[in-house]
Amino acid sequence: MLQSLTDTLTCDSSLLHQYRSDEAYDYARELHAPDVNLWEWLMQKIGELLNDIFSINDKGDIRIIIYIGLSLVFIGIIAFLMYRFQPKLFSRSGRLKGQNTDEDNIYGVDFEKEYAKAMEQKDYYKAVRIVYLRTLRWLSDNKKISWELYKTPTQYTREFLSTDFLHMTHCFMRIRYGNYTATEGLVAQMEAWEGEMKKGGTV
Secondary structure (H helix, E strand, O other): OOOOOOOOOOOOHHHHHHHHHOHHHOOOHHHOOOOOOHHHHHHHHHHHHHHHHHOOOOOOOOHHHHHHHHHHHHHHHHHHHHHHHOHHHHOOOOOOOOOOOOOOOOOOOOHHHHHHHHHHOOOHHHHHHHHHHHHHHHHHHOOOOOOOOOOOHHHHHHHOOOHHHHHHHHHHHHHHHOOOOOOHHHHHHHHHHHHHHHOOOOO
16 A cells, blocks of 8 residues: 655745845736836936936036027027017117107108198107108108118118218207207208208218
């Protein structure tokens, strides 16, 4: 009669615990859900990329020069666009309260009617402005300047070299932007300079 065999296998619980606590033997770890979700992983990668781009390793890192150059170019572009499309932001705003603050547009204006009205009301500030804008219109129509709404009076003096026009521009700017008081005599002088220019005046 066969004798039953005795089970000689034993379990070393301490050794088993040692293997279970060793990550090298944790074969089921790949089945576990990741601790970081997709959004967090993406933001982590973006953060690493930005950190790599903007981190400066030492004083000799040339990237700092590149970043400063790019920043200056960007600021320059913004400033140019603001100056080109919003010139009022760069103009002096020192004007007398209560004075006409319309745009200095030379088109769509009945200069003779507006001039007569200003003189009748003794509004010499407006009369000086009308005479100057009327002169700009004449210069533009005769191709002596290239008129643009955003240009300053000084720019026109560089396009049309005339002593009379330079005097007119200087007086106009003092009255328009410098808060100087316009007088009837100054209006007459502006008209005299305008007449000399149209006759070919001094250059």
